[in-house]
Amino acid sequence: xxxxxxxxxxxxxxxxxxxxxxxxxxxxxxxxxxxxxxxxxxxxxxxxxxxxxxxxxxxxxxxxxxxxxxxxxxxxxxxxxxxxxxxxxxxxxxxxxxxxxxxxxxxxxxxxxxxxxxxxxxxxxxxxxxxxxxxxxxxxxxxxxxxxxxxxxxxxxxxxxxxxxxxxxxxxxxxxxxxxxxxxxxxxxxxxxxxxxxxxxxxxxxxxxxxxxxxxxxxxxxxxxxxxxxxxxxxxxxxxxxxxxxxxxxxxxxxxxxxxxxxxxxxxxxxxxxxxxxxxxxxxxxxxxxxxxxxxxxxxxxxxxxxxxxxxxxxxxxxxxxxxxxxxxxxxxxxxxxxxxxxxx
Amino acid sequence: xxxxxxxxxxxxxxxxxxxxxxxxxxxxxxxxxxxxxxxxxxxxxxxxxxxxxxxxxxxxxxxxxxxxxxxxxxxxxxxxxxxxxxxxxxxxxxxxxxxxxxxxxxxxxxxxxxxxxxxxxxxxxxxxxxxxxxxxxxxxxxxxxxxxxxxxxxxxxxxxxxxxxxxxxxxxxxxxxxxxxxxxxxxxxxxxxxxxxxxxxxxxxxxxxxxxxxxxxxxxxxxxxxxxxxxxxxxxxxxxxxxxxxxxxxxxxxxxxxxxxxxxxxxxxxxxxxxxxxxxxxxxxxxxxxxxxxxxxxxxxxxxxxxxxxxxxxxxxxxxxxxxxxxxxxxxxxxxxxxxxxxxx
Numbered sequence: 001x002x003x004x005x006x007x008x009x010x011x012x013x014x015x016x017x018x019x020x021x022x023x024x025x026x027x028x029x030x031x032x033x034x035x036x037x038x039x040x041x042x043x044x045x046x047x048x049x050x051x052x053x054x055x056x057x058x059x060x061x062x063x064x065x066x067x068x069x070x071x072x073x074x075x076x077x078x079x080x081x082x083x084x085x086x087x088x089x090x091x092x093x094x095x096x097x098x099x100x101x102x103x104x105x106x107x108x109x110x111x112x113x114x115x116x117x118x119x120x121x122x123x124x125x126x127x128x129x130x131x132x133x134x135x136x137x138x139x140x141x142x143x144x145x146x147x148x149x150x151x152x153x154x155x156x157x158x159x160x161x162x163x164x165x166x167x168x169x170x171x172x173x174x175x176x177x178x179x180x181x182x183x184x185x186x187x188x189x190x191x192x193x194x195x196x197x198x199x200x201x202x203x204x205x206x207x208x209x210x211x212x213x214x215x216x217x218x219x220x221x222x223x224x225x226x227x228x229x230x231x232x233x234x235x236x237x238x239x240x241x242x243x244x245x246x247x248x249x250x251x252x253x254x255x256x257x258x259x260x261x262x263x264x265x266x267x268x269x270x271x272x273x274x275x276x277x278x279x280x281x282x283x284x285x286x287x288x289x290x291x292x293x294x295x296x297x298x299x300x301x302x303x304x305x306x307x308x309x310x311x312x313x314x315x316x317x318x319x320x321x322x323x324x325x326x327x328x329x330x331x332x333x334x335x336x337x338x339x340x341x342x343x344x345x
Numbered sequence: 346x347x348x349x350x351x352x353x354x355x356x357x358x359x360x361x362x363x364x365x366x367x368x369x370x371x372x373x374x375x376x377x378x379x380x381x382x383x384x385x386x387x388x389x390x391x392x393x394x395x396x397x398x399x400x401x402x403x404x405x406x407x408x409x410x411x412x413x414x415x416x417x418x419x420x421x422x423x424x425x426x427x428x429x430x431x432x433x434x435x436x437x438x439x440x441x442x443x444x445x446x447x448x449x450x451x452x453x454x455x456x457x458x459x460x461x462x463x464x465x466x467x468x469x470x471x472x473x474x475x476x477x478x479x480x481x482x483x484x485x486x487x488x489x490x491x492x493x494x495x496x497x498x499x500x501x502x503x504x505x506x507x508x509x510x511x512x513x514x515x516x517x518x519x520x521x522x523x524x525x526x527x528x529x530x531x532x533x534x535x536x537x538x539x540x541x542x543x544x545x546x547x548x549x550x551x552x553x554x555x556x557x558x559x560x561x562x563x564x565x566x567x568x569x570x571x572x573x574x575x576x577x578x579x580x581x582x583x584x585x586x587x588x589x590x591x592x593x594x595x596x597x598x599x600x601x602x603x604x605x606x607x608x609x610x611x612x613x614x615x616x617x618x619x620x621x622x623x624x625x626x627x628x629x630x631x632x633x634x635x636x637x638x639x640x641x642x643x644x645x646x647x648x649x650x651x652x653x654x655x656x657x658x659x660x661x662x663x664x665x666x667x668x669x670x671x672x673x674x675x676x677x678x679x680x681x682x683x684x685x686x687x688x689x690x
Contacts, residue, residue, distance in 0.1 A: 159655075299603065
């Protein structure tokens, strides 16, 4: 397995072993001035994104991470503070560093409390956030807990019936532990599409489908540039809009942190990663299973079987397949992106 | 205000005061054999549905309620048992009666625990369920708590990428307390449309829009009868399907209760209301607000203002307007429905 030990270059692409992605990301982040403790979990999620072929959360994110690290309000050596607020609530103050170190530090406490009380809410405050939520969800399902996570972003998305941006792209993610099997995990933006996908259409000079966005006048548009200066729309009409609003409230004002509107104002035009809060809820199937002693894992498995038997795909299936492949064969990084990352060293 | 004291009949419609709807519903439920304690909260939510012009959860539901009461596995005199499982978890065993009495009994405990721990999960088990979730959500926001509720139903809905029914219509509801103002509340089915709406189209002989359902062969249909014997679809494509799956897991296997598939099997073709579990999470803004002392209610209000200032409607606005109207003028019940209800006495 050459790929797992060294780089291969076919001109258009550079093949890197998963461990090499991590080393490269870490080196870039440290060079940018991020503390070693902050940099480790950031390099890990970027590696996980590249490995699982979630390219918009892989090495592609590194230039933006570097810009955020060097933005005025970011604290590159932030040390999170974990407070056990109650038997079932933890507040993790990320102290204006990335969310990820705060999560890492809070995770053992989250596990302990969820397994004692049956449920535990982890509120991460004052965190710069750029990462997918599924790596955190998987870290929780690895501990045999179910998990729900959500976070606002910047006010780029119009509510149903409106035309002006108020909501964030507001991702929500969920995980269910399946013992020896890979967990059931989903993670999606409540916007019709990720903002990065509109940006990619602009770079490629391609129109976007109707229904993704409106222009600055509130009219439906297929022009990605006009979409980016107008407002994105939510998925699922008024239902998606309501769900996005719930995410604003639970992961914002509820935990004494910013809405997407407030976070956009806090950014002040710098265009750093959004700074705000994140809400994570961990559920213990053993305690919540009640008098039956444990959750009905067989019932859950029968549900999943009813999906796959009719050919419906499980949400993370593609990601898990990519993970198998990348672990064996390494990842294939486009030459342009590879060069851009090298310039950060 | 004649309407608030006595019935008016214009031939097509009968006008009833809100209190008269309650008395009528209660009388029908008691006649059907439901215990007084079980019947009270059921009559209350049916009245609330009629009052708020959520007609599919109003008097329209009474004939189905009567059928459920008389179905073999329903216990008309069920006495719920409330167990304080942990500092942050309550199990309420509805003992095969309706969910509503179990909720009513558990509510003071839910409030107490949520205000002590910051969060509390209420798992209602073994309940027959037909009601909208917003009356429960409003009961919780009335106590200055935020609330999330969800429940499976019967397996009527195909997952994204599939054509066979596996998921329930799986409603999710959320509420945010706003002090003296009416709370922010949404309550929607994760199916493209409520099953009752398809049934109403069938009664009226009207076609349904494409995208709501497929027929028994898995082909898109606009025939409500074929839709009811085929499979409904979720809202929002794969995202709505994922959300619906989360509801199955959290309000089913997690709390040791049935998925929509299991509930359908339990029903055994009787076509009673679905019997399964319900999950409710209450969040205390004071504890979760963290070091700032309380949640950022001003931030939430600024978010709502950004909706209404651009003419976007708040989710429960129509319902609250109907409530004002009905309280003053009474409700107008179609003659056919009124007669059908009278036949149950």
